[in-house]
Amino acid sequence: MRWTKEEVIRQIKRAKRAGEPLNRAAVIERGDDLTRALWAATRRGLFGSWPRALTAAGVDASSEACYERWDKQSICWELRQLQADGVAMTRRAVAEESQALASAAVRHFGSWSAAVRAMTRRR
Numbered sequence: 001m002r003w004t005k006e007e008v009i010r011q012i013k014r015a016k017r018a019g020e021p022l023n024r025a026a027v028i029e030r031g032d033d034l035t036r037a038l039w040a041a042t043r044r045g046l047f048g049s050w051p052r053a054l055t056a057a058g059v060d061a062s063s064e065a066c067y068e069r070w071d072k073q074s075i076c077w078e079l080r081q082l083q084a085d086g087v088a089m090t091r092r093a094v095a096e097e098s099q100a101l102a103s104a105a106v107r108h109f110g111s112w113s114a115a116v117r118a119m120t121r122r123r
Contacts (some may be wrong), residue, residue: 003040005056011037012057022064024050025100053101064098072118079105079119089116 001007011034015022020034027038028052040046041053051061078101079089087093091112095102105115 001036003037003046005075007047008037008041008053012054012059016057016059022054023091023100025103043082070101070108072108073116075101075105075108076119079115083119107120 012022015034021027024038025033038050039052041050042048046058047053054061054064061064078098079094082094082097082101083089086098091102091106095104102112106112109115109118
């Protein structure tokens with residue numbers, strides 16, 4: 001398929017109407033036409049970035065960003081919840097549950113091991 005601005009916008013609007021998350025991590029995880037639309041949208045000839053494509057489709061890109069909801073306290077809380085549910089505290093196991101959480105943990109704490117150490121300290 002040759003991706004056009006109109007087709008990318010159509011895919012975004014369809015997903016938005018269906019109530020699907022449009023943050024980059026969630027869209028990449030899908031592996032479907034919306035994912036392909038994201039990669040096409042980032043090309044210089046189309047929109048140049050996913051947030052610009054979202055804006056062109058009438059979606060508030062900042063409200064779809066997954067980064068804004070994570071802080072160190074919420075990361076630790078989520079990790080403790082997963083651990084209580086029996087999820088191993090490896091990055092791979094946590095990423096299988098939530099790639100956004102695993103990525104946020106490394107981003108906020110500098111490394112996976114630092115995030116796990118912080119999770120066990122913070123109560």
